[in-house]
Amino acid sequence: MNKATWIWYPGDFEIWLGNIFNNRRTERGAMFPPFWKQDSHWVTVAFSKCFELEESETIAIACEGQFNLALDGKLQFGMPKTFEMPKGRHQLNIKVWNQVTPPALFIEGKTIKTDSSWQVTYEDKIWIDENGVAHGSGVYVPAASWHFNSIDTPPSAYHLEREEHCPASGEAITTNGTLYDFGRETFGYLKVKGLKGCVRIYYGESREEALDKDHCETLDVLHEGEALCSKAFRYVYIEKEAGATYDEVLMDYEYAPFDSQQSGSFRCSDEELNRIWEVAAYTMDLTTREFFMDGIKRDRWTWSGDAIQSYLMNYYLRFDTECVKRTIRQLRGKDPVTAHINTIMDYTFYWFKSVSDYYEYTGDAAFVCEMWPRMVSLMDYVLSRTNADSLAEGRPDDWIFVDWVDFPMHKRGTLAFEQILFAKALETMARCAEIVSEYSECSDYSEQSEYSEKAAHVRKKIKELFWDEEQQAYLHAIEDGHLNPQVTKFPNMFAIIYGLSDDSECQQIMQHVMLNPAIAPITTPYMRFYELEALCMMGQQSKVLPEIKAYWGGMLREGATSFWEKYNPEEKGTQHLAMYGRPYGKSLCHAWGASPIYILGKYFLGVKPTKPGYETYEIRPTLGGLSWMEGEVPTPFGKISVKMNDQHITVRSDGGHGTLIVGRQRIDIPAGEVITAETIEHDNDRL
Numbered sequence: 005m006n007k008a009t010w011i012w013y014p015g016d017f018e019i020w021l022g023n024i025f026n027n028r029r030t031e032r033g034a035m036f037p038p039f040w041k042q043d044s045h046w047v048t049v050a051f052s053k054c055f056e057l058e059e060s061e062t063i064a065i066a067c068e069g070q071f072n073l074a075l076d077g078k079l080q081f082g083m084p085k086t087f088e089m090p091k092g093r094h095q096l097n098i099k100v101w102n103q104v105t106p107p108a109l110f111i112e113g114k115t116i117k118t119d120s121s122w123q124v125t126y127e128d129k130i131w132i133d134e135n136g137v138a139h140g141s142g143v144y145v146p147a148a149s150w151h152f153n154s155i156d157t158p159p160s161a162y163h164l165e166r167e168e169h170c171p172a173s174g175e176a177i178t179t180n181g182t183l184y185d186f187g188r189e190t191f192g193y194l195k196v197k198g199l200k201g202c203v204r205i206y207y208g209e210s211r212e213e214a215l216d217k218d219h220c221e222t223l224d225v226l227h228e229g230e231a232l233c234s235k236a237f238r239y240v241y242i243e244k245e246a247g248a249t250y251d252e253v254l255m256d257y258e259y260a261p262f263d264s265q266q267s268g269s270f271r272c273s274d275e276e277l278n279r280i281w282e283v284a285a286y287t288m289d290l291t292t293r294e295f296f297m298d299g300i301k302r303d304r305w306t307w308s309g310d311a312i313q314s315y316l317m318n319y320y321l322r323f324d325t326e327c328v329k330r331t332i333r334q335l336r337g338k339d340p341v342t343a344h345i346n347t348i349m350d351y352t353f354y355w356f357k358s359v360s361d362y363y364e365y366t367g368d369a370a371f372v373c374e375m376w377p378r379m380v381s382l383m384d385y386v387l388s389r390t391n392a393d394s395l396a397e398g399r400p401d402d403w404i405f406v407d408w409v410d411f412p413m414h415k416r417g418t419l420a421f422e423q424i425l426f427a428k429a430l431e432t433m434a435r436c437a438e439i440v441s442e443y444s445e446c447s448d449y450s451e452q453s454e455y456s457e458k459a460a461h462v463r464k465k466i467k468e469l470f471w472d473e474e475q476q477a478y479l480h481a482i483e484d485g486h487l488n489p490q491v492t493k494f495p496n497m498f499a500i501i502y503g504l505s506d507d508s509e510c511q512q513i514m515q516h517v518m519l520n521p522a523i524a525p526i527t528t529p530y531m532r533f534y535e536l537e538a539l540c541m542m543g544q545q546s547k548v549l550p551e552i553k554a555y556w557g558g559m560l561r562e563g564a565t566s567f568w569e570k571y572n573p574e575e576k577g578t579q580h581l582a583m584y585g586r587p588y589g590k591s592l593c594h595a596w597g598a599s600p601i602y603i604l605g606k607y608f609l610g611v612k613p614t615k616p617g618y619e620t621y622e623i624r625p626t627l628g629g630l631s632w633m634e635g636e637v638p639t640p641f642g643k644i645s646v647k648m649n650d651q652h653i654t655v656r657s658d659g660g661h662g663t664l665i666v667g668r669q670r671i672d673i674p675a676g677e678v679i680t681a682e683t684i685e686h687d688n689d690r691l
Contacts, residue, residue, distance in 0.1 A: 008117035011147035016045035016106040022334035043337040046126035049107040063113035069102025105160040122147040166256040181243040188565035192258040201248030207237040209592040214239035236300035273631035284598040291595035299591030308351035320605030323638035341385040353425035367617020369443040396426040411524040417483035420470040420495035430459035476512035497538035533599035540607035545628030567597025611637040
């Protein structure tokens, strides 16, 4: 029998938890809420299910909130903790109201148990006539649940794990002030044990920040008997007020647990690259919390552009699918749509693709069906704001982000970059319409055709408006009817990644843009993620390897213990700490900094699904200049293992049906068997 579990309206737990999560940010002791719309959970939710009982049974009932219970439409007395369900066929309806946390329900009997087979709706569609008869009904959907499988562990009690850590060292700076170094970037709750009086606490991702009392990004004033909120730091400078004393300083390291036996791995002949992978994995673990967040010090928010990269890296590291779903739900929020996700147009487009990416890696069609109505309403919003050419163009209240750049680049008008993302979002809608049509009754193939036609139109306009034959590149934008001839890497690399360009055009883009030193370089890990992916897709792993070593290795040589929001090799010393006009504004632990995990897993180990959920997959390993490498990629059925040197390749999989591709050879990989093939020496570069 299935276990009983707490259930709630889909998305409400994530929206409620996300509001708590996103409002933990502080700047120098002041709370700093996000500047986009924050939705709330439905406060009244109705749960329903029909039962056929061979004998009566007693059920235990627990709710988060006040509730009433109706059996076969008849309201029962009070809010009973137990209830006797009579023999026969019956319908059980329970309405729960809770203004503070999401209404949630737990029922456990011999055969009656709350689970995802229950139906749930929110209360806003019922009316009662003059005879007291209720009319109308909400739209019922399958209830949501997670792993709250005990009556004593309701959803509102959810929290991450903690582990006590000691500082690596302490250094007296003044007679009243001590600097503590925890050895590397970390996250959690500082504890000043045995405090008498008051201390002032200055946090820093760097030594310089912690010691700069006037400019450090986060600080606290702690009095005897108080507890602190979570912070990100490596260094902590504690200064005692007059007469204050304390015994020792510790921290509760807070983390999202993971199963190391089911995690990805990577090792190779290059020790610097091994260190890069390890620090990237640690960066991902620090930024994987209740949701995938961006930077653990400054923003502490969920951002769709950051998150889509976290999802992809996660598929090659921990395969935490629940965190992916939580973050996708939280970012989307509720209808009506009044702004782009995070107010950023490109982030809305990434959100669509994140749903189909999730399906490709997990095969979880139920989640696509759950999100489909919200995908449709969000796309309706996007389409309502297109210009006369049916292209996406920023409105005055839209943020057009693209990337942080160190060169002049206007973001006005109709950007080629945005159109490529828009076309991909429409193609994603067509793909998800197909999935939903196959697995549910709430979509049909006419929707797929509609979105496919719109995507084809946008692709056609991109070619007509932005492709320049002379420069063999996509130009930047159309502003006030005039073509801006600037050439950047952004639209051109996405033309490769999203399949806008055929092979011949891709070759031209590589030569004239991606490998052209005259084109302005990218200096954020955010867009280096896509830059390196485009290069790998074009078989340029032998060029990507030194790029990873130079860029991420450069951060390590600057003392990084987690990877940064931005890295410009031209900067020196404390210039690496500054951003947004603030001396320590840069995040030194940023999710998008961990991209080597994805690049090495997908394009060096060469593992990717070819049917949803790794039902079929391919392994196309490439050393790219390494002498040897080995690693494991997590999947829904276990792991895929790859070992390769300049003579042999050995692969093994716990499930699925794989194909090992070596040169022109295609070798079947049956589940559970070890396959060994000879490495074929060849020039991997396609140029």
